[in-house]
Amino acid sequence: MPRSPVYFESIEIGEKIESIPRTVSETDIWTFAYLTADFFPLHTDAEFAKKSIFGKPIAQGMLVLSIALGMIDQVILSNYDVSSIIAFFGIKDVRFLRPVFIGDTISATAEVVDKQDFNEISGVVTYRLEVKNQRGEAVLSALYSALIRKNPSK
Amino acid sequence: MPRSPVYFESIEIGEKIESIPRTVSETDIWTFAYLTADFFPLHTDAEFAKKSIFGKPIAQGMLVLSIALGMIDQVILSNYDVSSIIAFFGIKDVRFLRPVFIGDTISATAEVVDKQDFNEISGVVTYRLEVKNQRGEAVLSALYSALIRKNPSK
Amino acid sequence: MPRSPVYFESIEIGEKIESIPRTVSETDIWTFAYLTADFFPLHTDAEFAKKSIFGKPIAQGMLVLSIALGMIDQVILSNYDVSSIIAFFGIKDVRFLRPVFIGDTISATAEVVDKQDFNEISGVVTYRLEVKNQRGEAVLSALYSALIRKNPSK
Amino acid sequence: MPRSPVYFESIEIGEKIESIPRTVSETDIWTFAYLTADFFPLHTDAEFAKKSIFGKPIAQGMLVLSIALGMIDQVILSNYDVSSIIAFFGIKDVRFLRPVFIGDTISATAEVVDKQDFNEISGVVTYRLEVKNQRGEAVLSALYSALIRKNPSK
């Protein structure tokens, strides 16, 4: 049973994709610091973090956003032929709502909130991403969009 | 010669921070896929990438954004006491302008484009991030903002 | 739309799970060598590999097996509530059929080939794992089994 | 004093290789999840693991097997010229006997249990792998085999 392509026309506003949950570990925080070479002390200097308004190290906002987008992608990839997704188009309005600490378990939801024609062969679909922790508190929200092919057989 | 804090009042619109350049490697792309568990085939499936509009694997947009923000942070951390930076506030309007391929060398510039009072003790500073490749072509632009403390001695 | 549990009773012999494809990179091979501290020269010594029957470095058999099982798990996790899967039970008869080189793109299929009662609350389900490269050639086969909960409401 | 090759003829049933011990860390578990993109919640979702029969996250079975085989290989590589080892041949009957938790320290023993002629130039040697934790409890057992060259000078 091959995966079917996800064409622009068949995506409906209001559709939701729900990720599985994932704990944010110390290893996640350090690997993200390694990759970006960004040792901002709120994340990687325990003494600094102790004196901050958070009292202990927090996960990088970009890590939480990257993991959340990845968690959503896993569900899409498992269920659709994504050769119809041309490119990641843009991100709008990312808000870091609450700190994510080591050991917090986050999950994400992406809801289709807008569809716009782009050209003859593709359209732009916009998703609202919401990330929650294990207590159901919102920790991050964002709007992002993808360029998705129209059904060539139509 | 201790680093001096970077207070809201002393930041001026038009100020620019320039990162050092960094090549985007295959290891970067895979480590980002590992960290996010996102094996979107444009990045990690050579056969899929061959047939895509790009003809070969491209770096993840979020990787390029994360590295660019990290490259800017390194310069800030090397020159200022960042205990006055309270939190990463948000990201607005990220655009992925051109693909970044394995072996491309990117550098980033962040320019202060807006300052807004937030409350008695802090303000929001907005930066325009521009990322270029080794040919000087823009590959990504974004607006992001940080919550920065006001000088307590004033 | 919450994921539904995957209970022992509802799993049918002949059912198939198909992974998405993934290229095996140099980074994969080195990260596996790092994790296992196993620098067997066929994988990490270019001079040794040149003189071997393969002529160049090959991916570790255990890496291919681990990636393939992970690729199958991603599809299961994206579609089912896995709290009914109690534990990974065992692996039987792993065969390394062809070398996997850097740049090869593999995909995996897991087919339910056996179901056995284990105790009142669970049963053992056995899967045949087949891993192929981008030319459709089998590179690895294995049998593995999981301990899966029976439907408590029955 | 160059390492001597390990030829099929000179390997004796009953021979044992003992690894050094190694603690299984949180970093190990996450790196294995990264590499395989397998975020099965028993390993990487603290909330899920709390409610499981284990009460907390456990190491992936494949991680324990991979580390154990690597630990054995290190001893072999340190003592023999392995150009006589043609390939990893297969794995039979892996059993996950007890959970391995973060902080457990494992060590492995591999004992030669079978030798079979394969063709004129090589034979198949089968090892029984036993992995124990710091309390001496068996956590994993497996049978695996390698294709090993015969002494060309005989």
Next chain:
Amino acid sequence: MPRSPVYFESIEIGEKIESIPRTVSETDIWTFAYLTADFFPLHTDAEFAKKSIFGKPIAQGMLVLSIALGMIDQVILSNYDVSSIIAFFGIKDVRFLRPVFIGDTISATAEVVDKQDFNEISGVVTYRLEVKNQRGEAVLSALYSALIRKNPSK
């Protein structure tokens, strides 16, 4: 405002570079063990470390040295055009003065202590590296030198 080259003539004995602090994490220790394939039990075997004179795992000396040199380099790279630095020349007299435990936060200072002519186009600059923990205790000292270009316009 482009970075200016750091020429041999302009470097003065007594000049100091101060790094930002960084906590040494369990992930650091394991990543260094991965990279070097060195599982010396004082770092990666919790049972062994318990019985050692340190009572618990300590960071590898080479990890502390590598991180400290990297922390210094970040400051140099952020402030100078390093195309005038030809090569890392050598290290002399590294002393491991106190153990660094997981969670300790280290910072480094490099002071220019010697300058020697090398040839017409370059000279050797020697730095004394001092690494301290969060209590201000010295944990490592070293002397290292770099080959640095003379100002070609002189």
Next chain:
Amino acid sequence: MPRSPVYFESIEIGEKIESIPRTVSETDIWTFAYLTADFFPLHTDAEFAKKSIFGKPIAQGMLVLSIALGMIDQVILSNYDVSSIIAFFGIKDVRFLRPVFIGDTISATAEVVDKQDFNEISGVVTYRLEVKNQRGEAVLSALYSALIRKNPSK
């Protein structure tokens, strides 16, 4: 057959330990850059490296040293009970003799060159480390020493 301790008295000047060879990969260079957050452009900026005296990226000197020491340690750990090795004592006179490029295969030799009494229970043993590439050219030399326990039964 348990490993025997390696006591100060039994170590003889002139003794040699030979590592197995290992290729230095792009992944090694990036992982070392990640870990140290040191993106010195000779290693991680392809455009900079092109214009350097080496013409292409070279491995970090500290990476080569760290890998070489690790390769020697693997052989020691595989053959001795190292509970008699109290600590890494120091490094003297590291020289970076030739560049190591991606794809070069290095191996290391450590020779005991000095033994000094330290106190009643231990002595300092000094090793000369020599690292060569696949063409037999010396790429790094160093002297390092370890504090090793005396035989308590004497």
